[in-house]
Amino acid sequence: MKLLRYGPSGAEEPGLLDADGNIRDLSGTIADIGGSDISPEGLARLAAIDPASLPKVEGNPRLGACVANTGKFICIGLNYADHAAESGMAVPSEPVIFMKATSAIVGPNDDVLIPRGSQKTDWEVELGIIIGKTAKYVTEAEALDYVAGYCVAHDVSERAFQTERQGQWTKGKSCDTFGPTGPWLVTKDEVADPQNLGMWLTVNGETMQNGSTKTMVYGVTHLVSYLSQFMSLHPGDIISTGTPPGVGMGMKPQRWLKPGDVVELGVDGLGSQKQHVRADG
Structure with a gap:
């Protein structure tokens, strides 16, 4: 479904x-x-x-985030070896975990707002895992029993806030509108292999990212099991699993989103998103 x-x-x-x-x-x-x-x-x-x-919905309504009442939006950093290389960072020996504020969550086609003071707003197409039942201390073998399905996730990032200011990454990841999810929650029975999904992103029609989940360092079952050793995962929680290469930070010269840009992104079988970029306030 x-x-x-x-x-x-x-x-x-x-x-x-x-x-x-x-x-x-x-x-x-x-x-x-x-x-x-x-x-x-x-x-x-x-x-x-x-x-x-069921009643058919007429017209072309706005789509909201594909899951409601998300308690935790957990992100995995540097989970593609080639993205770690373009970021100038080593492949981590364990998954890098950070949180994105749930107030960042918006619909898949809502505007992305560049926050005040931003100079380095960046894009990241990712596979999102949506938890369906409470998971605590689960094994990799049983991890998928706790997954409801998957979605497209856009981990929008402000790189200066993330890496050039004091503290951890959260404030560069949590600005309003920095978490478009959807268009759909695709149930896991429709995804034959979450580790073999093509993923792409364009800015103003120019391809920036063209990768596959098969190059993830830590796969879906490992991530669900790993995270459940440290915290309970609850229904509606989202795990954003990292991005392939092609982000603006890794380009020479670097490229950043600006008002008027249009970002489109998608994951095979999970649909696509389209966002217009504008300044916040």
Whole structure:
């Protein structure tokens, strides 16, 4: 299934995408996309519904973030060897973990805002993992039992805030609009191999990133198991798994987003995003 949330920001309704690409309204069935409704049992109940029996949503509504009430937005740094090289950093001996504030989460096609004082706003296409049931001390062998599905995630980053100011990376990753997710939560049964997904990103139509999840240093099952050793993962939590090479920071000369730019990105089978860039305030 491809589950989604549509409607005005803050008032999204749950829906699913049918085989013909139509949005079907799930609001008569569930309150939102999250919590127990994305557990294995909840997803089984949704899968049993004939999409044709649900009201069709007319028009072209705004899409919100594909999962509601995310408690943790966990990101993995330097998880592609070639991206670590372009960043001038070593491949880590364990996953590098940092948090992105959940207030950064927006819909897949919402505007990206360049924060005040920014000179180095950058792009990063990533595979997002969405947790479906509480995971604590899980093994790699059972890790996928705790995954509801996957999504496209855009880990927008302000590099000066991230690496040139005191402290850790969080403040360069958490600005408003720096976490577009979706368009859909694609349930794991529709993703044959999360470690073999092409991913791409363009700026103003020019290809910047063209990679594959097969070059990840630490794969999906390892990351879910690893993180669960340090913290409980809860339904709706998002793990953004790192980016392939081609970010602005790694270019010579470096390139940064500016107002008026248009960023498009996607992951095979998970849909695509399109964001217009503008100044914040």
